[in-house]
Amino acid sequence: MKIVILSQNPKLYSTSRLVEAGEKKGHEMLVVDHGKCDLVIEKKKPGLIYQGQEITGVSGVIPRIGASITFYGTAVVRQFEMMKVFTAVESQALVRSRDKLRSLQILSRAGLGLPKTVFSNYSRDVGTIIDNAGGAPVVIKLLEGTQGLGVVLADNRNSAESILEAFNGLKARVIVQEFIKEAKGADIRAFVIDGVVVGAMKRQGKEGEFRSNLHRGGSANIIELTDEEENAAIKAARVMGLGVAGVDMLQSARGPLILEVNSSPGLEGIEAATGKDIAGLMIKYVERHAE
Numbered sequence: 001m002k003i004v005i006l007s008q009n010p011k012l013y014s015t016s017r018l019v020e021a022g023e024k025k026g027h028e029m030l031v032v033d034h035g036k037c038d039l040v041i042e043k044k045k046p047g048l049i050y051q052g053q054e055i056t057g058v059s060g061v062i063p064r065i066g067a068s069i070t071f072y073g074t075a076v077v078r079q080f081e082m083m084k085v086f087t088a089v090e091s092q093a094l095v096r097s098r099d100k101l102r103s104l105q106i107l108s109r110a111g112l113g114l115p116k117t118v119f120s121n122y123s124r125d126v127g128t129i130i131d132n133a134g135g136a137p138v139v140i141k142l143l144e145g146t147q148g149l150g151v152v153l154a155d156n157r158n159s160a161e162s163i164l165e166a167f168n169g170l171k172a173r174v175i176v177q178e179f180i181k182e183a184k185g186a187d188i189r190a191f192v193i194d195g196v197v198v199g200a201m202k203r204q205g206k207e208g209e210f211r212s213n214l215h216r217g218g219s220a221n222i223i224e225l226t227d228e229e230e231n232a233a234i235k236a237a238r239v240m241g242l243g244v245a246g247v248d249m250l251q252s253a254r255g256p257l258i259l260e261v262n263s264s265p266g267l268e269g270i271e272a273a274t275g276k277d278i279a280g281l282m283i284k285y286v287e288r289h290a291e
């Protein structure tokens with residue numbers, strides 16, 4: 001079948017692995033830069049033009065949409081949906097997953113464990129916000145942050161107040177979160193496909209670092225999840241409506257706490273840590289659902 005990978009860079013590890021895994025199974029793999037697609041909308045005839053050519057005959061789409069191009073990327077995914085093409089990530093779920101506040105609300109309603117989190121539109125009263133998050137130490141996160149940048153640990157009330165005031169001065173939107181000390185600078189990434197955890201790794205921050213991001217010098221190892229962790233990851237992906245998801249959790253004294261659910265989880269770290277062909281499993285997922 002013809003499978004489209006929506007990606008802005010064919011050289012990225014995840015993109016090239018998906019192409020490789022699809023070709024190995026005999027599929028025609030096409031990398032399409034969603035940023036360079038034109039959408040043609042007319043009565044009952046949705047179309048998509050890429051590099052001067054109309055794209056037709058596609059059975060499945062695997063979106064790999066970067067955070068900076070969510071709006072247009074989602075429109076392209078939606079266009080494929082209009083063309084009745086199966087997509088590994090639905091446009092609605094993609095939009096939902098990119099809104100941290102909305103995601104936390106959905107996860108909380110589903111009864112999943114979360115670090116206590118405060119989001120405020122009126123953030124000048126910094127003391128109240130810190131109190132509502134349970135008091136220092138707290139983790140303060142820039143809403144637009146990624147790869148661990150814009151995530152700060154405030155050990156005490158004074159530093160929490162000055163950090164919040166500094167972010168306010170920059171008109172940056174932040175969330176304030178209870179600091180989970182027992183996580184000891186580590187988190188868990190569970191890779192979920194079609195309601196099954198296909199691989200999991202534990203990421204450990206470098207010495208003296210509470211952030212476990214690999215981009216911040218952390219290291220990753222394969223891990224066996226407890227039943228509780230596995231169930232939490234599966235449920236988180238389900239309530240977010242994601243067929244493919246990277247669920248990030250902290251291990252705490254009160255069980256797993258979900259940090260976030262990624263809709264375009266990277267393949268490099270998880271394939272290296274687990275030694276598994278996750279790209280191949282994603283292709284199988286598309287095969288099962290596409291015509």
Ligand SMILES: Nc1ncnc2c1ncn2[C@@H]1O[C@H](COP(=O)(O)OP(=O)(O)OP(=O)(O)O)[C@@H](O)[C@H]1O
Nearest residue numbers: 115139145146147148149177178179180187211212
């Ligand atoms: N409330 C918390 N308590 C303890 N550690 C935390 C907490 N929140 C985050 N961390 C640590 O900091 C790391 C980075 O935080 P987070 O994943 O929220 O931000 P990010 O990676 O920048 O954002 P994104 O994953 O959306 O790109 C986490 O992987 C985790 O190790």
Ligand SMILES: [Mg+2]
Nearest residue numbers: 147148213248
């Ligand atoms: Mg993260």
Ligand SMILES: [Mg+2]
Nearest residue numbers: 146147260262
């Ligand atoms: Mg993330």
